[in-house]
Amino acid sequence: MNRATLADDFALSTRRAPWKTFVLEAHAGDDVADALNDVFGPGRVRDTDDVHLHEVVDDVNFVVDHLDDRFWSLHTTAPTSVAAPFLKGIVESRRDLDWMWLPSDHLRGVWPGVSPQWLATDFTSGRLTPPTDEVADLKLRVRGRAAESVLQLVESKYSKAVSFSGVAINVADDDLGSVAEAISRDGRFVATGDDFGLHQTVVRRVVDRYRGFVEAVEQRALRWIQFPDGGAQPVGAPLVLRFGRSIPDLGLFLEQLFSAREPFRLWGIPQMAGDDFAEVEAVDLHVGQQLRFDVTPDWLRVYLFEGGCGNTLARLASNLQHHFDGALSIVDPEIDVLLKQHAR
């Protein structure tokens, strides 16, 4: 097994069934093979010709490509209905693996010059707000060349309830070939076509855009540089999410956001420091890291500390887009640009 045989497998298998690539964010340390054995269990991970490719033989078989040591690609031809729950069980039981949490705009334009053939939006205010919102739930599936235009029409009036959850595109290149890709907001790629390299390039572009956001957030994490004779210099700053709508019931919002429930999995005891201001020392249970929040009806300040994972903010922003405000922004303009970047 090497990249050439993987490419052959792609070309052969996609005639029968789509190819699936799941991207996981991993904090595996230096020895990825060891980490894979820890994740899937000894005896289930096999070496290949390529040190960055491993085969996993388990209830679902995967080929794990960890050339990118932070964002692993797990390839399989198993049905999504089998592979996704299998990986969900693994990701949930660990603190060193997570999904990608693509911000809404990252799905809006995946490939320059290519219009989506299918777009899905998914907004469910659920328990974060009373079910009396102007638009409490909005799910749309639009198929066809005008998919984007249709959603832009809805967005022009109800942008706060439009949050992209899936996209499908056809990418063709005179030299490389063509692939059809369907991509979900949690980094699931379903592909068919004749060129594995092009499929990998599509995956890589989405991952690189996401990585840019996550790493910029991590550079803002608060840390302290100690002086030799006492004192220290703080570096970094909290990040503020600004809402396009006010939180209608701050108490309810806080109670639900910090309830340890999926998808946020934030644990905390909000302390009201005024009618419209709460301080929360919280834990991100996805990764077991401590965070600090200040919350008002119009904005939410997040303090990420040294060593904190940028995926935490990506997850929060992405899930708030899907459950509270599809039009939220980040006050720091350099980070906001990365939240909203997409290919044109």
Place this chain on the structure above:
Amino acid sequence: MIALCTYGDVYPSPFATAGYHLAGAEVPVAVSDGTVVIDAVLFRPNRNIILAGEAKSGTNVEEIQARRYGQLKPDQVVIAASLIIREVGDRHLQPLYVCLVESLERVLQGLGRSGLACPVLAVGEDSIEHHAAPFTDQDLQTAFADPLAVPGPPPRIIPVDDESPDAAFDVLVLPALVATLSHQRSQVSVLALAEQALPHLVVFGTRARNRLLAKIDLAARRAAERDPATFEYLRRTGTRDHAVVRFVRSPEEAARQGRTQVYQSIARVAGKPVRRRRTPSVDQMALFDDLIEELQQAHEVPEDSETISDEGEEGK
């Protein structure tokens, strides 16, 4: 003061706009009759201007401390805060006091008694106002010419110090315990807990740090007393340098739903629920939700009670 120098926040940052950056916090500097610990050192590198800031949360100015601020020389601060000087020329230093608006009169009186003439910023709920001496930096004088509107509380970069009340440590220690618990560790030392709960611990000198450790120790003990089903406090011994908190149960050992419930029960034991405003139409809308759910049952994935969303999370 740190907030006023923090770029990219909803809180205004006039110092950052004028070209200052936060160069240090809790920086000790020896002067002729003792030491002054500067709460915040702000530095404008293109003009070599240093602001030595003292933040007063109370009403009283310590006159000795204020006099020492008056004795500071720019180059002492350059050395203490490891400032990088890139422009040739004189260095300038100005002390700056920041206080709460309700303490302004007392602070101004205290500064008057100590003979320190410096700008004072009074922080209120809605605005910040400049009082007392003018800023020597004309850009700051302009920035604070009118009251500066603020949208709410500033960032809490240093939420507690060694003089903070005990209760302030309880809200920091419990999340640190929960974070450790989520990693399925069997116990955590109070020292490790302090480093987790107080990321800014390194800012403080040895004496303040030891006082902070003692407060964290007490908070850990209180957490264990409140929730003995989850935490056990084991005091320091001859062979153990720091007290330890042992985890009696781990939420991570439970199945998915049970796990969330254990985490929620830890929060319930520790704190009061947030005050909640009732929206009158909630019950009516919940009934409506039930009707829709009934209607869609044949097509939808069963509701997952573990998700924020009423319909589960995309079937993941």
